[in-house]
Amino acid sequence: MTTIFQDKEQFIDEYRLVVKAFTGKSFEEAGATDRYQALARLIAGHARDIASESFTESSRKHKKRVYYFSIEFLIGRLLDNYLLNFGIRDLVAEALADMGADLDELCELEPDPALGNGGLGRLAACFLDSMAHEGIAGYGNGMRYRYGLFKQEIVNGRQHEVADEWLSGGYPWEVRRQDRAVRIGFGGHVVTREKNGRQVYSVEGASEVLAVPYDIPVVGFGGKTVNKLRVWSAEPAEEHFDLETFNHGDYARADADRANAEAISAILYPNDQGEHGRLLRLKQEYLFVAAGISSLLRTYREEYGSDWAHLSDRVAIHTNDTHPAMCGPELMRVLLDEEGLEWDEAWEIVTKTVSFTNHTILPEALERWPIDTFSRLLPRIYQIIEEINRRWAESFDTAAEGWQEHFRNTAILWDGEVRMANLSVICSHSINGVAKLHTEILESTVLRDFYALTPKKFNNKTNGISPRRFLAEANPGYASLISSAIGTGWLDDASELERLLPFKQDAAFLEKVGATKLENKARLARYVKRETGLVIDPASIFDVQVKRFHAYKRQLLNVFKVIDLYQRLTTDPNTTIEPTTFIFSGKAASSYTFAKEVIRLINSVADVVNKDPRVNELIKVCFIPNFRVSNAQLIYPAAEISEQISTAGKEASGTSNMKLMMNGALTLGTLDGANIEIVDLAGRENEGIFGLTKPEVQELKDKGNYLAWDLLNDDPERLGRVVGSLTDGTFSKLSGGFESIRNEVMINNDPDLVLLDFHSYVDAFEKLNHDWANRTLWNRRALHNTAMSGWFSSDRTIREYRDEIWGA
Ligand code: Z15
Numbered sequence: 001m002t003t004i005f006q007d008k009e010q011f012i013d014e015y016r017l018v019v020k021a022f023t024g025k026s027f028e029e030a031g032a033t034d035r036y037q038a039l040a041r042l043i044a045g046h047a048r049d050i051a052s053e054s055f056t057e058s059s060r061k062h063k064k065r066v067y068y069f070s071i072e073f074l075i076g077r078l079l080d081n082y083l084l085n086f087g088i089r090d091l092v093a094e095a096l097a098d099m100g101a102d103l104d105e106l107c108e109l110e111p112d113p114a115l116g117n118g119g120l121g122r123l124a125a126c127f128l129d130s131m132a133h134e135g136i137a138g139y140g141n142g143m144r145y146r147y148g149l150f151k152q153e154i155v156n157g158r159q160h161e162v163a164d165e166w167l168s169g170g171y172p173w174e175v176r177r178q179d180r181a182v183r184i185g186f187g188g189h190v191v192t193r194e195k196n197g198r199q200v201y202s203v204e205g206a207s208e209v210l211a212v213p214y215d216i217p218v219v220g221f222g223g224k225t226v227n228k229l230r231v232w233s234a235e236p237a238e239e240h241f242d243l244e245t246f247n248h249g250d251y252a253r254a255d256a257d258r259a260n261a262e263a264i265s266a267i268l269y270p271n272d273q274g275e276h277g278r279l280l281r282l283k284q285e286y287l288f289v290a291a292g293i294s295s296l297l298r299t300y301r302e303e304y305g306s307d308w309a310h311l312s313d314r315v316a317i318h319t320n321d322t323h324p325a326m327c328g329p330e331l332m333r334v335l336l337d338e339e340g341l342e343w344d345e346a347w348e349i350v351t352k353t354v355s356f357t358n359h360t361i362l363p364e365a366l367e368r369w370p371i372d373t374f375s376r377l378l379p380r381i382y383q384i385i386e387e388i389n390r391r392w393a394e395s396f397d398t399a400a401e402g403w404q405e406h407f408r409n410t411a412i413l414w415d416g417e418v419r420m421a422n423l424s425v426i427c428s429h430s431i432n433g434v435a436k437l438h439t440e441i442l443e444s445t446v447l448r449d450f451y452a453l454t455p456k457k458f459n460n461k462t463n464g465i466s467p468r469r470f471l472a473e474a475n476p477g478y479a480s481l482i483s484s485a486i487g488t489g490w491l492d493d494a495s496e497l498e499r500l501l502p503f504k505q506d507a508a509f510l511e512k513v514g515a516t517k518l519e520n521k522a523r524l525a526r527y528v529k530r531e532t533g534l535v536i537d538p539a540s541i542f543d544v545q546v547k548r549f550h551a552y553k554r555q556l557l558n559v560f561k562v563i564d565l566y567q568r569l570t571t572d573p574n575t576t577i578e579p580t581t582f583i584f585s586g587k588a589a590s591s592y593t594f595a596k597e598v599i600r601l602i603n604s605v606a607d608v609v610n611k612d613p614r615v616n617e618l619i620k621v622c623f624i625p626n627f628r629v630s631n632a633q634l635i636y637p638a639a640e641i642s643e644q645i646s647t648a649g650k651e652a653s654g655t656s657n658m659k660l661m662m663n664g665a666l667t668l669g670t671l672d673g674a675n676i677e678i679v680d681l682a683g684r685e686n687e688g689i690f691g692l693t694k695p696e697v698q699e700l701k702d703k704g705n706y707l708a709w710d711l712l713n714d715d716p717e718r719l720g721r722v723v724g725s726l727t728d729g730t731f732s733k734l735s736g737g738f739e740s741i742r743n744e745v746m747i748n749n750d751p752d753l754v755l756l757d758f759h760s761y762v763d764a765f766e767k768l769n770h771d772w773a774n775r776t777l778w779n780r781r782a783l784h785n786t787a788m789s790g791w792f793s794s795d796r797t798i799r800e801y802r803d804e805i806w807g808a
């Protein structure tokens with residue numbers, strides 16, 4: 001463990017100096033925000049010192065550098081995390097207490113940077129954590145959005161979106177690196193010249209913006225390695241402030257260049273998966289790709305000169321989904337146009353350096369850009385893509401049976417569009433999915449023609465999560481109980497959690513497992529009371545579904561279950577249930593009408609159920625607004641039931657399933673994504689598995705005879721009553737009825753098979769719910785889940801990437 005302060009006194013001396021230098025005030029005079037800012041700056045300063053040591057050491061050892069390109073990094077708050085990773089959390093907490101301050105209160109003042117939407121962005125952040133822990137020279141490359149993902153407010157049950165001004169108070173962790181700014185060109189046209197008997201290409205008439213990097217340190221657990229995350233901000237390339245126009249009173253026009261450039265990094269697009277096509281988004285994608293490539297090549301050049309043939313020995317470029325798909329063509333452009341390499345040489349270097357992860361099979365999420373938009377914005381990149389595509393076509397044996405179909409499915413340019421997934425695959429030496437089932441689906445359907453050609457390029461890397469952030473930091477009570485039993489080695493090597501297994505026979509220990517859960521539930525209940533006014537009972541079962549709202553994730557199935565229970569409890573005296581709080585949290589894309597209606601339905605059901613004295617001692621519905629990393633860390637530790645109920649085949653992996661498992665929740669889920677691996681590890685008897693499997697869903701689709709009406713007609717008492725309640729006024733008091741949801745299920749024929757899985761779901765829920773009565777058995781299963789969750793550490797995932805993809 002590298003330590004940055006010898007003792008409390010040294011910390012206090014340094015801290016007082018930083019408070020003084022930063023605010024001009026003494027610690028006693030400084031307010032809480034200043035105290036937070038100064039503390040973060042102090043830790044960030046030490047982190048940067050170690051970062052430069054880590055960099056020097058990796059140079060000396062000629063370590064391969066891994067650049068992780070992602071358009072999202074959902075890093076969460078850093079102060080608490082970095083104190084933990086430096087091993088000084090207790091020291092700093094005690095020192096602050098001596099000074100009359102409270103560390104937890106200061107941590108709460110940190111903004112939660114929302115530079116991502118959901119799973120993909122948080123995965124990227126866990127990977128940075130694990131690369132630093134594993135001592136990999138691994139760097140994030142992404143976008144510095146001025147406004148992160150919108151803040152969600154709930155008004156009359158509806159989601160409202162409010163701008164997230166996370167930078168307004170200043171962000172103490174970042175350092176602006178003006179000296180490493182890069183000019184990026186858009187538009188213009190390609191000019192060809194002859195130079196020494198060779199065609200040379202360049203772009204003329206492009207308009208340029210300046211990409212300015214901001215570096216954020218990434219502290220690995222143990223404090224030995226500090227890497228960095230580099231995020232890019234767009235600014236005008238020249239100061240074109242027009243004084244004359246300004247003096248004539250046209251203030252806005254005087255600064256128009258600035259506004260146009262800054263628009264590129266103004267907002268994060270709030271769609272988790274699905275609809276795109278905005279020119280500004282394409283500009284974002286090219287900006288962070290081109291700036292990142294330029295920046296990593298500069299570092300390489302400083303270390304190894306222009307020895308491009310060995311680039312792939314020293315550098316790995318990983319593309320997180322298709323948003324950075326232009327890494328391949330952009331690296332080709334630099335090698336061809338700026339470094340003068342021949343196509344074949346350059347292509348070999350590119351394909352040995354670049355690798356690709358696919359995160360979804362949803363067709364609406366597979367990025368495609370209209371060729372005319374694309375070629376106008378990025379003429380040279382487009383030209384290179386055309387040549388890649390031409391050579392790809394040429395590589396087929398046109399005498400072979402069915403080659404046309406294989407080409408049609410794998411072409412980059414088709415039907416007037418640039419297909420980014422195919423571009424990513426063709427430019428990469430490795431293509432992976434994010435869970436076993438997901439990779440199988442890629443190989444057998446979505447990318448099957450590629451798989452047939454180059455099966456060895458395909459591999460699986462089941463996702464993981466950081467045990468430091470999602471267990472140690474989020475759940476300090478449980479973490480210290482675990483450490484009291486098996487020591488603290490699990491923080492370094494989460495597979496050691498398996499050493500908890502013998503404690504399943506220890507009744508006193510199991511009781512403590514239950515007691516820490518109860519404390520976490522009380523902590524969450526206080527948060528809910530503060531944020532929403534709703535009172536929830538920590539003695540009830542906390543049943544939790546927290547994730548983005550999407551039809552395939554089937555929050556609708558969950559609320560149908562709640563409606564059914566409500567109706568049975570109020571009409572059928574034989575219905576029994578352990579007291580349960582149904583907790584939902586998550587955002588919907590601003591333009592995703594159906595998802596937003598499901599949020600409104602949940603809040604409308606909550607409004608009725610929570611006010612109804614016939615049931616509100618037994619069931620409560622709780623929607624927690626504005627789901628983000630910081631409140632997620634309060635929610636996971638409080639959960640007993642983890643709802644992972646996507647239609648089989650649709651959820652690539654899921655990662656909240658792993659976070660909840662590690663925190664001792666039992667999975668109520670379908671055999672989808674990484675749920676399958678949870679069951680393999682922890683045993684079906686320790687979870688609640690229900691519903692159609694992927695092959696069964698497939699068979700149904702192939703037969704094509706599923707009819708939602710049949711299910712409704714067969715079950716008027718329960719399903720019929722649930723669906724009827726959407727439009728009969730039962731839940732319409734708050735802000736109206738739910739015709740559009742009813743139409744989705746009955747007229748659009750229930751595309752996500754909510755009605756089909758309804759009964760097996762409710763039955764599986766009731767079984768789990770009744771199991772709760774025997775608390776010893778329950779706590780034993782909870783502990784078993786935690787004990788078997790170590791394999792889902794992102795350290796394991798990252799070691800697999802390192803050994804099998806990056807060779808770092
Ligand atoms: C996103 O969050 C995911 C996939 C995407 O293609 C996009 Cl654009 C965003 C999610 C998957 O839905 C989820 O199953 C997976 O666990 C996560 O990426 C990380 O791989």
